[in-house]
Amino acid sequence: xxxxxxxxxxxxxxxxxxxxxxxxxxxxxxxxxxxxxxxxxxxxxxxxxxxxxxxxxxxxxxxxxxxxxxxxxxxxxxxxxxxxxxxxxxxxxxxxxxxxxxxxxxxxxxxxxxxxxxxxxxxxx
Numbered sequence: 434x435x436x437x438x439x440x441x442x443x444x445x446x447x448x449x450x451x452x453x454x455x456x457x458x459x460x461x462x463x464x465x466x467x468x469x470x471x472x473x474x475x476x477x478x479x480x481x482x483x484x485x486x487x488x489x490x491x492x493x494x495x496x497x498x499x500x501x502x503x504x505x506x507x508x509x510x511x512x513x514x515x516x517x518x519x520x521x522x523x524x525x526x527x528x529x530x531x532x533x534x535x536x537x538x539x540x541x542x543x544x545x546x547x548x549x550x551x552x553x554x555x556x557x558x
Contacts, residue, residue, distance in 0.1 A: 442480060445480055446474045447474075449474050450485075454470075456513045461513070465504075468489050468492070469490075471486070473485075481527055482528050487503075489502060503533060510529045514526055
């Protein structure tokens with residue numbers, strides 16, 4: 434793997450992120466996708482598969498809303514992928530895989546646990 438290959442993957446990932454964000458804002462009219470944001474896009478050096486991490490701005494703690502949003506994204510994936518083709522200028526447009534980004538939720542939970550530990554170890558007066 435050359436450094437240039439990694440740079441190309443990051444450049445394409447940035448283009449994919451911008452295009453998917455635009456598509457969600459302007460072209461996809463599914464109400465289940467309202468308030469959905471793209472938090473990260475990664476793809477391997479072969480540029481064959483794109484992993485798109487998404488989050489809901491409101492209601493992200495509700496597992497049912499998460500599943501509904503991911504199902505709606507899967508239904509719209511073909512349309513979004515077709516829109517990627519002209520802007521990426523690649524021989525083969527990569528497949529899209531959507532996953533819900535639980536990273537911020539996990540860090541919030543860690544902060545809650547640390548606050549509980551601090552409260553329990555605080556000397557009582």
